[in-house]
Amino acid sequence: MRWMNAMMRKLALATALLAIAVPAPAQSVKAGIDAWQRADYPAAVAIWRPLAEADDADAAFNLGQAYRLGRGVPINLAAAQTWLERAARKGHVDAQTTLGLLLFDTGNRVGGMRWLRSAAEQGEPRALLIYGTALFNGDGVARDPVLAYAYVSRAAAQGLAPAKTTLAEMDQLIPLDQRQNGVALARSKAAPVKVASVKPGPAMKPVKTPPKLSLAVPAKVPAIAATGAWRVQLGAFAKRASAEALFNTLSGSAKLAGRQPYYVAVGAITRLQAGPYASRAEAAAACAGLLGLPCFPVPAK
Incomplete structure (x- = not known):
């Protein structure tokens, strides 16, 4: 009987050690997206990081976005650039676009334009x-x-x-x-x-495009008293009325809350600018939230 009990204890110990030795199955990029959409940003980052380190382009793109936005991790534009570039070099189009904008906004126009062109x-x-x-x-x-x-x-x-x-x-x-x-x-x-x-995993339907992190802003944004010596430039127009129409469309955005428009005449062109912002970095961050526009920081004149 003692012999049998000893064998049972050894068997139980071996089973426990085997369970510890077998790694947990890797979670999918989609699992990270689900966590992100629940606003559980640390969990999303924890899921994406090992996948990104294993050269999954979608995970690297999303991890770069997390560092760029400061969700689940502190804002770190250098880390964002590193992960976005890893995805961009694998042909991830959204990563190339986002990386191009990031480089352009931080002063590396040559590098930014190279990725935007790609x-x-x-x-x-x-x-x-x-x-x-x-x-x-x-x-x-x-x-x-x-x-x-x-x-x-x-x-x-x-x-x-x-x-x-x-x-x-x-x-x-x-x-x-x-x-x-x-x-x-x-x-x-x-x-x-x-x-x-995105490669489909268990109980996950294939998707045709890489997941995009939501940049949605609240419908109502509290007004703020803005000061500073920087603005963002949002476009150049042949008619001032077109510049005014675009600003009216964008004025509800959180990135432009409390800012005022500036219509700068340059010959026959009207440049639409908005501000002020306290620093170039703050203006660049506003542009980062206005993807789809040729937005970049400019000093107030």
């Missing part, structure tokens, strides 16, 4: 609009109105509202023959957007 060439509408606007203005890249019109046309064709507005302004500023060349170029380059897919 995403634009794959048909990402926000990147098409921003890179196309830069081509039109000659902002960080050589000015090319034909290619600019092609890029913005492709963004507008995908239904991006700011692109439609920008394209209407370009119609007033670019000669007909150049616009026709731009349309022909846009048609020749048009192709489905390439995106990284």
